[in-house]
Amino acid sequence: MARIEAKVRDLVSSDPEMRSAVETVLARSDDGEVRWVDVKGDITSGHWGRLIEKGVLVDGDEGFELADAEATRAGLEEASATAASPASSSSSTASSVDLDDEDSSWSMYDKMAGVVTVGLFAAYGWKPLRDIIGSAMDVVLGPLTELLPFYAVIMVIALATGLYSTLLQANLMNMEKMGAYQERMKDIQKRQKEAREAGDDEALDAIQEEQMEAMGDQLGMFKEQFRPMVWIMFITIPAFLWMYWAIGVGGNADPHVTMGNIVLPLVGSVEWTEGVLGPMQAWIIWYFLCSMGFTQIIRKSLNIDISPSAS
Known part of the structure; x- marks a missing residue:
């Protein structure tokens, strides 16, 4: 899920302490689900709430589970790459704006x-x-x-x-949301161009998947x-x-x-x-x-x- 990657990347980029929170949840969810009592000594309630609010954590049978563990890990890796490349920081953040169509209902x-x-x-x-x-x-x-x-x-x-x-x-x-729609599409196009020029087929595939999901933003x-x-x-x-x-x-x-x-x-x-x-x-x-x-x-x-x- 490219959108989960974008959300994780945005959370970590906007708040460096979120990285530790995400890593903790990843480590404690090896069995499939994680509860607040399992992590409350290691992360704050605010960080826990943000993960639920953004849809990184979703309801499970007895607690919560990661919406997509692989996408969450990929989002952490992309955030690390972004931090190492200041030139692309602003564009990555812009592309990960949380655009929920339900707010436009x-x-x-x-x-x-x-x-x-x-x-x-x-x-x-x-x-x-x-x-x-x-x-x-x-x-x-x-x-x-x-x-x-x-x-x-x-x-x-x-x-x-x-x-x-x-x-x-x-x-x-x-x-602001209209501007975010436009900024996200511009950023996707920019990163797609950079990946194509660099010959990074794996990154290009991920960006194309994100682009397909972003088509819903047009609605x-x-x-x-x-x-x-x-x-x-x-x-x-x-x-x-x-x-x-x-x-x-x-x-x-x-x-x-x-x-x-x-x-x-x-x-x-x-x-x-x-x-x-x-x-x-x-x-x-x-x-x-x-x-x-x-x-x-x-x-x-x-x-x-x-x-x-x-x-």
């Missing part, structure tokens, strides 16, 4: 929001549902059309969507990215459907608000439903221009960075 509410969001997409092509959602949203947004010109109403919607999109991404997406990375998107679409789609309903977009649709033309940069005065950039109509172009501008201002003002960062 969606909650029941996330899944419910995803199901509702998929249902909302149907409203784009089904007028009766679009009218129901548009009429419901008009209770909130309708008064704005009486106070502001329609282009300003879209600016308000763009400001609101930009604000909650930024906050949702900042709070629902683990940027975790996708889940991290898509979770806030579900909530963003859950809130944004009704606002878009209201604009569809208000402007009268689609077959047999009539506008429900009074609108004049809009003046767009480099385009001039156009109707709201006029195609400006290919099939993209003027109202969509105006919304995206406002949304992108407000989003950048919000991120700068709140000092929110949603780019992945390695821990």
Whole structure:
């Protein structure tokens, strides 16, 4: 198990005293299982807990057993080699970041929001549902059309969507884990290149096995990215459907608000439903221009960075 090797290597690299703890557990587990009472005089409870937390030790029949004794020994040897080669220390540590997909699991509410969001997409092509959602949203947004010109109403919607999109991404997406995913893949590729250049077939096989296991990290990375998107679409789609309903977009649709033309940069005065950039109509172009501008201002003002960062 290449992942066990990586975990052992990470534990020993981050805490030199862990080496003694791992060696003690290896020595006492010759019969298959080891209990806390067998080692409590030789290792600390903190080190024992770390081995269980990282999955190096797993439940046995009467105590605990090593998930993979050979991989644990190999991890100790790799840690020794890393310590002897300072140049590769930082990359080895980065590759052994504990990336558990369970931490990225969606909650029941996330899944419910995803199901509702998929249902909302149907409203784009089904007028009766679009009218129901548009009429419901008009209770909130309708008064704005009486106070502001329609282009300003879209600016308000763009400001609101930009604000909650930024906050949702900042709070629902683990940027450190995203950075760790990227760092691990970069490190695997670097070590694979070094092993290939050195002609070390044994190390190359081990790295390739680790690379195959790391493919599961891609799923975790996708889940991290898509979770806030579900909530963003859950809130944004009704606002878009209201604009569809208000402007009268689609077959047999009539506008429900009074609108004049809009003046767009480099385009001039156009109707709201006029195609400006290919099939993209003027109202969509105006919304995206406002949304992108407000989003950048919000991120700068709140000092929110949603780019992945390695821990």
